[in-house]
Amino acid sequence: MILHRYFARRFLVTFLGVGTVFFLIMLFIDLIEQLRRFGGADAGFGEVLMLSLLNLPQGLYQILPLIMILAAVALFLSLARSSEMVVTRGAGRSAIGALMAPLFVALMIGLLAIGVLNPIVAGTSKAYEAQSDALRGSSSVLSVGSAGLWLRQGNADGQTVIRAQRANLDGTALTGVTFLTFTPDGIPARRINAASAELQSGAWLLRDTKSWTLADTTIPEAGATTAATMSVPSTLTADQIRDSFGTPSSIPIWELPAFIERLQSAGFSAQRHLVWFHGELALPAFLVAMMLIGASFTVYHQRGARTGLMVVFAVILAFIAYFVRNFALVLGENGQLPVLLAAWAPPLAVIGLSLTLLLHYEDG
Numbered sequence: 001m002i003l004h005r006y007f008a009r010r011f012l013v014t015f016l017g018v019g020t021v022f023f024l025i026m027l028f029i030d031l032i033e034q035l036r037r038f039g040g041a042d043a044g045f046g047e048v049l050m051l052s053l054l055n056l057p058q059g060l061y062q063i064l065p066l067i068m069i070l071a072a073v074a075l076f077l078s079l080a081r082s083s084e085m086v087v088t089r090g091a092g093r094s095a096i097g098a099l100m101a102p103l104f105v106a107l108m109i110g111l112l113a114i115g116v117l118n119p120i121v122a123g124t125s126k127a128y129e130a131q132s133d134a135l136r137g138s139s140s141v142l143s144v145g146s147a148g149l150w151l152r153q154g155n156a157d158g159q160t161v162i163r164a165q166r167a168n169l170d171g172t173a174l175t176g177v178t179f180l181t182f183t184p185d186g187i188p189a190r191r192i193n194a195a196s197a198e199l200q201s202g203a204w205l206l207r208d209t210k211s212w213t214l215a216d217t218t219i220p221e222a223g224a225t226t227a228a229t230m231s232v233p234s235t236l237t238a239d240q241i242r243d244s245f246g247t248p249s250s251i252p253i254w255e256l257p258a259f260i261e262r263l264q265s266a267g268f269s270a271q272r273h274l275v276w277f278h279g280e281l282a283l284p285a286f287l288v289a290m291m292l293i294g295a296s297f298t299v300y301h302q303r304g305a306r307t308g309l310m311v312v313f314a315v316i317l318a319f320i321a322y323f324v325r326n327f328a329l330v331l332g333e334n335g336q337l338p339v340l341l342a343a344w345a346p347p348l349a350v351i352g353l354s355l356t357l358l359l360h361y362e363d364g
Helices: 002-038 045-062 064-081 084-090 100-136 238-243 256-265 271-281 283-298 305-333 339-363
Strands: 142-145 148-155 158-167 173-182 188-200 203-213 225-233
16 A cells, blocks of 8 residues: 555646646746737736636647556656566566556546646637637627527627527527617617528528617607618628637536536537547546556666667557547547547547556566
């Protein structure tokens, strides 16, 4: 038990050390990038530094597998060079038995990543996007809530808020629509109800409409009008609506199932969010796979140039596994692979391959 605690502590310290190095490197690089992007936007150094700090958790979260493989390689090389692993095996402990504590730590890091770090990344990503949009003078035009789909359009002459019960996959065809127009002072000016609305070039084409003038009248119903079709000018494009969905990573994993349900209820495809959700659930298994890859090539005592060769093999295999995982997720988003297969097959396959290598060397 004491030996397991020792190995667990060594691995955790190594992981935190490697993570700290990447944190400082990424902070420096991102700070330079933010200064380049917003240096001419009248942004002070404090605002730019805050942007970098808000963007940093997402970057660290994405490279967790890389940090894990480097931490595993560093730990087991250290144990091998100090002959601690040789002594451990001489005391009757197998190499696989010695891996139990680091495996447990890797699993706990993965669970903390999706349970704690994921919501933090989602919150900082939203704050980063909001602050970036404020500096750029732009904002998102779409929101999906429990009451339906919400859009916003407008210019200096006024703003229009659009609510729809359902929409097609790209948000350009709406049903059960309400248009509420505001003056530049924020005073409601007109309301339009329509059975459907279709986004065309520079305008919404509404069908089965009823409109009320809200300004300069005490009884809007008295001046209400109906029409079979109506055209409402629009500054929106299909690309703007699609881009306003954001990325699944901006939604905490605890809120993602409800968001997926709302997307499907509004008529949108939630395939990308489903794949992301299951990919996040499989992250602890993938981090365990990265740790096992590092152990497979470095846990046994090596001599001379062979040590460097084993490290190179471990890193190359880790990058291949990372690429295969991302490729499988892309195939899952495109509907070419089942969601569960795309998310879970790569980490489980890597775990199986790594255990095979460990058992081979152990028996040999």
